[in-house]
Amino acid sequence: MTTAAAYRSDHGPDTALFEESAGTITGFAYAGTLATEIADGGITGVEALELFDDMLAIRELEEMIVRLRSGGYDPLPSYEYRGPTHVSIGQEASPVGACSLLRIDDNITSSHRGHGDAVAKGFAAIRRMSDEALRARVPFSAGGTHEELLEAALEEHVYHVIAELFGKETGYSAGRGGGMHIGDFSTGNLGANAIVGGSVPIATGAAMAHRYDRSDRVVCCFAGDGAYANGVVLESLNWAAQAQWTNHLAGDHAYGLPVIYFIQNNHYGMTHHTDEEVMGVRHLARRAAGFSEDNMHAETIDGMDVLAVRDAVRRAAALCRAGQGPVLIEASTYRYYGHSLSDPRNEYRTREEEAAWRAVDAIERLKLQIVDAGVADEAGVAAVEAKVRERNARAAVRASQAADPDPAEALKYLYTDTASDVVPAGRGDVVPFVAVPPAKRDADGAITYRDAIRDALAEEMIRDGRVLFYGEDVADYGGAFKLTKGLLEAFGRDRVFNTPISEACICGTAVGAAIVGLRPVVELMYMDFALMASDQIANQAAKWHYMSGGQVEVPLVIRASVGAGKGYGGQHSQSLESLFTHLPGIYVIYPSNPADAKGLLKSAIRTNNPVLFVESQGLYPTKGIVPEDEVLVPIGVARVAREGNDLTIVSWGPAVPDALAAADRLQAEDGVGAEVIDLRSLVPLDMETVLTSVRKTGRCVVASQAILVGSYVNEIVARIQLEAFDFLDAPVARIGAQAGISPQAESLERAFLPNAGDIYDAAKGLL
Numbered sequence: 001m002t003t004a005a006a007y008r009s010d011h012g013p014d015t016a017l018f019e020e021s022a023g024t025i026t027g028f029a030y031a032g033t034l035a036t037e038i039a040d041g042g043i044t045g046v047e048a049l050e051l052f053d054d055m056l057a058i059r060e061l062e063e064m065i066v067r068l069r070s071g072g073y074d075p076l077p078s079y080e081y082r083g084p085t086h087v088s089i090g091q092e093a094s095p096v097g098a099c100s101l102l103r104i105d106d107n108i109t110s111s112h113r114g115h116g117d118a119v120a121k122g123f124a125a126i127r128r129m130s131d132e133a134l135r136a137r138v139p140f141s142a143g144g145t146h147e148e149l150l151e152a153a154l155e156e157h158v159y160h161v162i163a164e165l166f167g168k169e170t171g172y173s174a175g176r177g178g179g180m181h182i183g184d185f186s187t188g189n190l191g192a193n194a195i196v197g198g199s200v201p202i203a204t205g206a207a208m209a210h211r212y213d214r215s216d217r218v219v220c221c222f223a224g225d226g227a228y229a230n231g232v233v234l235e236s237l238n239w240a241a242q243a244q245w246t247n248h249l250a251g252d253h254a255y256g257l258p259v260i261y262f263i264q265n266n267h268y269g270m271t272h273h274t275d276e277e278v279m280g281v282r283h284l285a286r287r288a289a290g291f292s293e294d295n296m297h298a299e300t301i302d303g304m305d306v307l308a309v310r311d312a313v314r315r316a317a318a319l320c321r322a323g324q325g326p327v328l329i330e331a332s333t334y335r336y337y338g339h340s341l342s343d344p345r346n347e348y349r350t351r352e353e354e355a356a357w358r359a360v361d362a363i364e365r366l367k368l369q370i371v372d373a374g375v376a377d378e379a380g381v382a383a384v385e386a387k388v389r390e391r392n393a394r395a396a397v398r399a400s401q402a403a404d405p406d407p408a409e410a411l412k413y414l415y416t417d418t419a420s421d422v423v424p425a426g427r428g429d430v431v432p433f434v435a436v437p438p439a440k441r442d443a444d445g446a447i448t449y450r451d452a453i454r455d456a457l458a459e460e461m462i463r464d465g466r467v468l469f470y471g472e473d474v475a476d477y478g479g480a481f482k483l484t485k486g487l488l489e490a491f492g493r494d495r496v497f498n499t500p501i502s503e504a505c506i507c508g509t510a511v512g513a514a515i516v517g518l519r520p521v522v523e524l525m526y527m528d529f530a531l532m533a534s535d536q537i538a539n540q541a542a543k544w545h546y547m548s549g550g551q552v553e554v555p556l557v558i559r560a561s562v563g564a565g566k567g568y569g570g571q572h573s574q575s576l577e578s579l580f581t582h583l584p585g586i587y588v589i590y591p592s593n594p595a596d597a598k599g600l601l602k603s604a605i606r607t608n609n610p611v612l613f614v615e616s617q618g619l620y621p622t623k624g625i626v627p628e629d630e631v632l633v634p635i636g637v638a639r640v641a642r643e644g645n646d647l648t649i650v651s652w653g654p655a656v657p658d659a660l661a662a663a664d665r666l667q668a669e670d671g672v673g674a675e676v677i678d679l680r681s682l683v684p685l686d687m688e689t690v691l692t693s694v695r696k697t698g699r700c701v702v703a704s705q706a707i708l709v710g711s712y713v714n715e716i717v718a719r720i721q722l723e724a725f726d727f728l729d730a731p732v733a734r735i736g737a738q739a740g741i742s743p744q745a746e747s748l749e750r751a752f753l754p755n756a757g758d759i760y761d762a763a764k765g766l767l
């Protein structure tokens with residue numbers, strides 16, 4: 001374990017002249033053939049036939065999609081295929097060559113054009129499985145020999161892939177993901193991603209987890225050339241190359257991230273040319289030079305030669321397993337079809353160009369070499385072709401007949417009801433290097449909201465070694481608000497570390513680490529910066545449990561603090577919780593007091609759902625009694641903060657103290673008993689507690705600090721009016737910030753934000 005060695009620089013200015021070259025990146029260096037590979041022991045004839053089989057299986061599957069669209073797929077002449085048609089025909093050598101050198105427990109991530117990656121990783125993993133593991137995948141198979149079981153398992157894999165493409169319950173993701181999000185976690189496929197580049201930080205986070213676990217697992221991240229212009233991808237390269245993984249402060253775990261960035265460079269984005277149009281470099285492998293002193297061991301290879309792919313991935317995986325990752329491989333390849341089948345592709349490329357690439361077709365090239373090297377004769381090769389065709393056809397027919405998901409289950413897998421109730425053996429009861437400084441307690445036992453959060457983190461990090469904590473400046477400095485001071489010293493830099501200013505990567509790596517078994521807690525310095533990470537929060541963290549059909553859980557916590565009320569202006573003051581309530585799949589919690597902050601954060605760390613945990617900087621110094629014993633506050637249970645019979649005030653976060661102040665004034669000045677409900681968690685929402693109160697009081701004000709346009713306040717108001725209309729004696733009133741931008745000037749910000757007086761006035765208006 002690395003302890004808290006300090007990063008304290010004592011370098012003065014150094015302006016000595018230097019010249020630096022970006023080093024050499026090679027391209028197309030591989031010169032082997034199947035015959036030389038066999039002679040050198042790099043491959044066996046059987047393995048060569050397996051590569052052939054695997055590439056054919058991908059092509060057959062995707063040609064099925066092409067023919068289904070035109071009604072020309074003989075096994076299913078009238079099946080109506082719906083959904084995306086991003087076929088990768090032409091690119092098969094990349095996934096097949098790469099996956100053939102990965103272990104079962106290695107991972108891949110994939111792109112919107114990921115059918116081939118899914119088939120290849122599954123086939124490669126299945127080919128390595130024991131009879132027992134194979135039998136578990138095909139319990140119904142009558143086959144007795146290894147070959148029979150293997151063949152049945154391969155067919156079953158194709159079946160589950162096609163069933164997913166057809167949107168069937170027996171698809172890998174139970175029809176919830178489809179081809180653009182297909183994942184098979186049982187064979188190490190962490191999912192395809194329809195957000196171009198979206199999976200790259202996830203792969204990086206999974207590699208970070210493998211490093212943390214001291215395993216020698218590797219992650220191969222497939223993405224297209226277009227993706228390598230995307231911000232989060234470039235952030236990921238920077239993230240993976242950080243010196244802190246390998247320098248002396250990493251102690252006994254100085255080890256580069258075991259990730260292979262495998263660019264499937266088919267030379268087109270959707271229709272644009274990456275090489276000559278939207279990129280300033282000729283070879284994408286050059287990208288690596290900007291991020292790491294050793295160019296990430298980058299190279300360009302012939303992606304139309306499955307043996308060249310194997311050669312590169314063999315070396316890359318070995319480097320990663322030896323702690324010398326990351327590695328970047330640019331495979332030059334081509335897709336014969338357009339972006340999708342609705343793209344005729346004549347606006348942007350010529351038939352001559354297509355013919356030139358088809359002339360170096362990877363499947364044909366391997367077939368010739370198989371015959372030339374004497375691995376099989378023409379008849380043997382034809383037999384493999386027939387076997388693949390028939391296997392795929394049987395799987396497709398079965399998939400077409402499989403049951404559609406039950407419409408009543410459209411929301412199944414949105415959330416999980418599991419939590420980390422038991423910490424696995426060897427992971428629990430961590431002994432800190434030094435004790436976390438105890439929170440300052442008042443005589444009555446009160447501590448601050450800030451310390452309550454820090455204590456929750458510390459307790460959970462002791463309870464469970466899978467909990468990591470990272471974010472910008474959170475380690476030595478203790479975060480911008482000094483909230484996490486002491487955690488680095490207690491848990492070491494392995495578990496508490498500073499990150500680059502890369503909000504998308506902070507959240508995306510957390511998704512990757514979570515789906516392979518860790519429980520990351522990350523900090524966004526200001527909630528406004530969540531917008532920088534919005535794809536990773538909204539499309540990745542929130543969606544993977546559902547899109548995987550429940551195959552995977554995403555236990556992570558994103559802590560984000562709201563800066564409102566400090567005069568920090570429009571980009572550091574936003575209460576954005578409502579935005580995230582609009583994104584099903586992620587819990588949204590906003591505590592109003594120290595006890596809830598602590599108890600809810602502990603629960604958030606333990607639930608297997610992703611959680612956006614919103615904090616108020618204005619509340620950080622406020623105090624409240626927090627029991628010294630462990631208390632978990634349940635998520636999704638509102639708190640009646642003050643009882644009353646005349647009127648209900650519903651609120652959350654920093655609006656709760658205002659609501660309580662308004663209630664006190666109503667009592668004192670008007671003799672009105674207001675009941676104050678602190679929602680605590682917005683998602684899941686405890687509407688029952690709200691309705692029970694409103695049914696009793698007949699009047700309600702709903703208040704938060706968010707601006708009212710699009711606020712979650714409106715959701716509560718609407719539900720009250722729908723579900724308790726008959727009990728209302730007045731319309732429900734709403735309170736929020738003005739529909740504008742947080743101003744800096746105190747006079748303006750005071751006017752902009754709602755306060756206790758506004759709540760009081762609204763309540764009076766109802767009486």
Ligand SMILES: Cc1ncc(C[n+]2csc(CCOP(=O)(O)OP(=O)(O)O)c2C)c(N)n1
Pocket residue numbers: 111112113194195196197223224225226227228266268269270271339
């Ligand atoms: C973030 C994002 N922007 C745009 C798109 C629309 N889109 C889908 S595929 C694609 C091109 C991707 O190019 P590349 O990464 O090279 O992969 P390829 O399609 O060539 O396999 C685009 C622009 C998207 N899905 N996601």
